[in-house]
Amino acid sequence: MQIGQVASRTELSIKTIRHYDELGLVTPSARSAGGFRLYTEDDVQRLLVIRRMKPLGFTLEEMRELLDALDVIADADAAHEAVAAARVVLAGFHERAEDSCTRLRTQLAYAEELTSILKTHAD
Numbered sequence: 001m002q003i004g005q006v007a008s009r010t011e012l013s014i015k016t017i018r019h020y021d022e023l024g025l026v027t028p029s030a031r032s033a034g035g036f037r038l039y040t041e042d043d044v045q046r047l048l049v050i051r052r053m054k055p056l057g058f059t060l061e062e063m064r065e066l067l068d069a070l071d072v073i074a075d076a077d078a079a080h081e082a083v084a085a086a087r088v089v090l091a092g093f094h095e096r097a098e099d100s101c102t103r104l105r106t107q108l109a110y111a112e113e114l115t116s117i118l119k120t121h122a123d
Contacts, residue, residue, distance in 0.1 A: 002032075006039045010047045017047065025050060025064055056100040058093075066093050 007014045020026045021037065026046045028037035049070070050063050058066075072078050072086035 001039045001044070003028075003037050003039070006044055006047065009044055010051055012047060012051055020047065020050060023060060023064075025060065025067060053097075056097060058096075062093075065089060069093075 001009070003014050003017055006012075007017055010017070017026070018037075021028065026043055029040045029043055030038040032038055046067060049067060053063050053066065066089070069086040069089040072082050073090070078086075
């Protein structure tokens, strides 16, 4: 896929995708003869992980750490110790993501309460 298609699929801007490439978070799997970035489905999935982490407040370095852990787990040739360590990293990120979801649910409940109160007063 070319970068425009990836941007459409991931709802990220082309500029953002290029930025992640410059940072080494998601490197296109290939380049066309004309030098255009070409992405695979795996590349798109990496971008989606980043897109999901960003609103939860994860830093770029944390994104890199999680992506690295996912790479180790996906590597059939990875040493058992490396996979075990990667799973520990993933467990920590899972816990933080769960905490973020809980906070966001609370914030959403407050926002819904407020909109309900405002609607009552507006009517």
